[in-house]
Amino acid sequence: MGDGSLGSGGRGNSGGGGGGGGSRPEWLQQYDLIGKIGEGTYGLVFLARIKHPSTNRGKFIAIKKFKQSKDGDGVSPTAIREIMLLREISHENVVKLVNVHINPVDMSLYLAFDYADHDLYEIIRHHRDKVNQAINLYTVKSLLWQLLNGLNYLHSNWIIHRDLKPSNILVMGEGEEQGVVKIADFGLARVYQAPLKPLSDNGVVVTIWYRAPELLLGAKHYTSAVDMWAVGCIFAELLTLKPLFQGQEVKANPNPFQLDQLDKIFKVLGHPTQEKWPMLVNLPHWQSDVQHIQRHKYDDNALGNVVRLPSKHPAFDLLSKMLEYDPQKRITAAQALEHEYFRMEPLPGRNALVPSSPGDKVNYPTRPVDTTTDIEGTTSLQPSQSASSGNAVPGNMPGPHVVTNRPMPRPMHMVGMQRMPASGMAGYNLNPSGMGGGMNPSGIPMQRGVANQAQQVHFFELILDGCSGVAC
Amino acid sequence: MAANFWTSTHYKQLLDPEDADVVHPPDRERGITVEDFKLIKMQMANYIWKLAQSVKVRQRVIATAVTYMRRVYTRKSMSEYDPRLVAPACLYLAAKAEESTVQAKALAFYIRKIYSDEKYRYEVKDILEMEMKILEALNYYLVVFHPYRSLTHLLQDAGMEEMTQFTWGLVNDTYKMDLILVHPPHLIALACIYIASVYKDKDTTSWFEELRVDMNVVKNIAVEILDFYENRTSISEERVHAALNKLAMKP
Known part of the structure; x- marks a missing residue:
C-alpha cells in the first residue's frame, strides 16, 4: 500500500461510544451506510459512501465486518491473514484495502475496500438468465488476461489465493477504472513458504466446483497450481455460462471425499493415467477408492464439445493447459499470459466491459443492496430505499434488488481503486507479461545472488532447542 | 510483498538507529x-x-x-x-x-x-x-522478516554448517536489542556469521568479499551485538524491576 498510512478511525477510546449495542461506532460517522451487499461465514459486507469533505467524497466503499469469534479468542485468524496480506500487496488487478476500523466496544473489526459494481458470478448469471447470449469474446479474453495478471503478481510473491471462483473476481463499474478486474477475498490466501495445512484443518468451507483434482484426491499441500485449475474452470464458465464441473458436494466432517466432483471432471477430461500424472498413485484417495473412482470408464476427452471449441483453437489450447491433471505440468500464470490466445485478435484490453464495437455493449446490473440491515447485522423495519450506485449505467436494471431474492448467499464483493496513469495502458497489448514483472524495482540495493535469494526462498525453519547461544 | 523483503512493508518501515530508542x-x-x-x-x-x-x-x-x-x-x-x-x-x-x-x-x-x-x-x-x-x-x-532463513542459506553457501547452532543462538539474542527494527534481517544474519567466524577463528574474508555487501554495516552490527554481551553482565534483575516500578501503572 503505497501511502503507508492506513488511517484508524478506530481510535475513539470507547469513551464517546456510550457503550451499549444501539449506538453506532464513532468511525462510522465518516460514511453514509447504505445497506448490506453480502454475507458469508466470516461475517457481513456493507455498502457505504464517504461523506466527509475529502478528495474521496462520495466514493463508494464496501465494508467487511468480521464476526467476533465465538470461543472468546479475539480477532479471527482469517481477518488477521487477510489484513496481513492485503497490507503488503499492491496491484491493479488485486483489491486494495483502504481502511481498517476497530470498534473497541464490542471488539469487532471492519475492513474497508473500494467498491466494485460487478463480479464474474453476476456477469455470467446476467448473460445466462437475462440476455441469453454468450459473453463477447473481447470481454472474456480481457477478463481472463487481467485475472491471470493479478494472479501472476500474487504467485510471484508466493501467495496462493486458494478460493478463486467467479464471485471472488470483481469487475469495476462505470468510472475511471471501468471494466478492470480485481481479485478479492484473501481470507484463505496463504504465503506458501510455510507448510500449508489442508483447508479442512481451518474448518473452512470452500466451493468444490473450482477445486483442483489433486486436492480432491487428498493431496496434503497446496501449490499455486490449484489457483490455475480454478482459472481454467472460470475460463470455461465465461465461454459457456455454465459451471464446468458441477459436482454434488458431500457434506460431512472433516474433509469428506468428493467422489461426484471427481466423476464430473473425469467425464469431461477422461480418467487421469499414471503415465500422464506420475504422482497420481501416491495420492491417498486414488489408492483407497480406486474401484469407485474408476467405476465409470471415461477415456475420451470431451472438453472441446463442452466448450464448443475446435481442438486447434488457441483458446482451447490454453484452457486444456489450465486443466492439465498433473499440477507440475499445469500452465503457470506467467506462462498463460504469454499464450498465443492473448496475441491474436481481439487483443485484451483494460476495460473488459466495453468492446471495441459499440453494438456489443452489455449493460450489467449493479449489485443488489439490502437496506434493511444495519451495521450490527440486525434487520430493521425501515423500508428499502434506492441504493444503486450513483454511477449506474443508463438503461440499467431498475432499482435495488432485495437480497432475499438472491439465489444463494454470496461472499464478499469489494475492490481496490488504484489509480493508474492512462499511459500505462499501452503495456496491456504490447507486452502483457510485462505488467506482472516489476516485483523487484530496480535501483533497490541487491546483494549477491545468494543473499537476496535467502530472503525470498523459504525453507522450514530449523528449530534448535534449549539455550539461546553464547551468553546463556 | 509477502515474500520479497525489498518490496515489503518491513523494509519500508526500517528506522534510523536513533529513532528506535526514543522514550x-x-x-x-x-x-x-x-x-x-x-x-x-x-x-x-x-x-x-x-x-x-x-x-x-x-x-x-x-x-x-x-x-x-x-x-x-x-x-x-x-x-x-x-x-x-x-x-x-x-x-x-x-x-x-x-x-x-x-x-x-x-x-x-x-x-x-x-x-x-x-x-x-x-x-x-x-x-x-x-x-x-x-x-x-x-x-x-x-x-515480519527474520534472519533465520538467510542464516541457513548463508551458512550453507559459506560451507559453515557446523556453526549453525552457535550462530542461531546469536541471532536469537539479537532480539534482545532493537536490531530487527533497524537493519535488514540478512545483514543481521551476516553479522552473526561474522562474529562466529572471528570467535571460532575461521577465515571468511574472501567469502564476505564475494557477497558484495557493505562490510562496514555488517561490522557495525557485529560491534553492537558484542557491546550488548559485554554490558549484559552488569544487568541485574533489580535494575529491571526498578525500571518497571517507575511506570507504576497497576495499583
Whole structure:
C-alpha cells in the first residue's frame, strides 16, 4: 500500500461510544451506510459512501465486518491473514484495502475496500438468465488476461489465493477504472513458504466446483497450481455460462471425499493415467477408492464439445493447459499470459466491459443492496430505499434488488481503486507479461545472488532447542 | 510483498538507529531513561520467550512477537501500554499471524504460572483488548522478516554448517536489542556469521568479499551485538524491576 498510512478511525477510546449495542461506532460517522451487499461465514459486507469533505467524497466503499469469534479468542485468524496480506500487496488487478476500523466496544473489526459494481458470478448469471447470449469474446479474453495478471503478481510473491471462483473476481463499474478486474477475498490466501495445512484443518468451507483434482484426491499441500485449475474452470464458465464441473458436494466432517466432483471432471477430461500424472498413485484417495473412482470408464476427452471449441483453437489450447491433471505440468500464470490466445485478435484490453464495437455493449446490473440491515447485522423495519450506485449505467436494471431474492448467499464483493496513469495502458497489448514483472524495482540495493535469494526462498525453519547461544 | 523483503512493508518501515530508542514523554515524566527503556524491552523479550516455551510455539513466532512489541514502543508509551500486558498480547497476535494460533486462556494460565507478581496478572479479556490496540499501534503491518532463513542459506553457501547452532543462538539474542527494527534481517544474519567466524577463528574474508555487501554495516552490527554481551553482565534483575516500578501503572 503505497501511502503507508492506513488511517484508524478506530481510535475513539470507547469513551464517546456510550457503550451499549444501539449506538453506532464513532468511525462510522465518516460514511453514509447504505445497506448490506453480502454475507458469508466470516461475517457481513456493507455498502457505504464517504461523506466527509475529502478528495474521496462520495466514493463508494464496501465494508467487511468480521464476526467476533465465538470461543472468546479475539480477532479471527482469517481477518488477521487477510489484513496481513492485503497490507503488503499492491496491484491493479488485486483489491486494495483502504481502511481498517476497530470498534473497541464490542471488539469487532471492519475492513474497508473500494467498491466494485460487478463480479464474474453476476456477469455470467446476467448473460445466462437475462440476455441469453454468450459473453463477447473481447470481454472474456480481457477478463481472463487481467485475472491471470493479478494472479501472476500474487504467485510471484508466493501467495496462493486458494478460493478463486467467479464471485471472488470483481469487475469495476462505470468510472475511471471501468471494466478492470480485481481479485478479492484473501481470507484463505496463504504465503506458501510455510507448510500449508489442508483447508479442512481451518474448518473452512470452500466451493468444490473450482477445486483442483489433486486436492480432491487428498493431496496434503497446496501449490499455486490449484489457483490455475480454478482459472481454467472460470475460463470455461465465461465461454459457456455454465459451471464446468458441477459436482454434488458431500457434506460431512472433516474433509469428506468428493467422489461426484471427481466423476464430473473425469467425464469431461477422461480418467487421469499414471503415465500422464506420475504422482497420481501416491495420492491417498486414488489408492483407497480406486474401484469407485474408476467405476465409470471415461477415456475420451470431451472438453472441446463442452466448450464448443475446435481442438486447434488457441483458446482451447490454453484452457486444456489450465486443466492439465498433473499440477507440475499445469500452465503457470506467467506462462498463460504469454499464450498465443492473448496475441491474436481481439487483443485484451483494460476495460473488459466495453468492446471495441459499440453494438456489443452489455449493460450489467449493479449489485443488489439490502437496506434493511444495519451495521450490527440486525434487520430493521425501515423500508428499502434506492441504493444503486450513483454511477449506474443508463438503461440499467431498475432499482435495488432485495437480497432475499438472491439465489444463494454470496461472499464478499469489494475492490481496490488504484489509480493508474492512462499511459500505462499501452503495456496491456504490447507486452502483457510485462505488467506482472516489476516485483523487484530496480535501483533497490541487491546483494549477491545468494543473499537476496535467502530472503525470498523459504525453507522450514530449523528449530534448535534449549539455550539461546553464547551468553546463556 | 509477502515474500520479497525489498518490496515489503518491513523494509519500508526500517528506522534510523536513533529513532528506535526514543522514550515517549509520558514515560520520561515518570523518570524512565533510555537505559530503562532498553532494559524493559529486553525483559519483555525474555518474558515472551518464557511464555512461548510454555505454549510451545516455533522460534519464528517468538521473533515476530518480540518485533511487534518493539514496534509498538516506537509509537506508544509504556505508561499507556503496560509492557506486562503488551508482551503476552504480542505473542498472542504473532501466533495467529504465523499460523500457529495459541489460546488466550492458555496464555493467561501460563502467565500465572510464570509470575506470582500481581503486576503481571492479566486475564483473557485484557489480552483480547490489547490485541486490538496492538493491531492498531502496528498500523496493521504484520509481515515480519527474520534472519533465520538467510542464516541457513548463508551458512550453507559459506560451507559453515557446523556453526549453525552457535550462530542461531546469536541471532536469537539479537532480539534482545532493537536490531530487527533497524537493519535488514540478512545483514543481521551476516553479522552473526561474522562474529562466529572471528570467535571460532575461521577465515571468511574472501567469502564476505564475494557477497558484495557493505562490510562496514555488517561490522557495525557485529560491534553492537558484542557491546550488548559485554554490558549484559552488569544487568541485574533489580535494575529491571526498578525500571518497571517507575511506570507504576497497576495499583
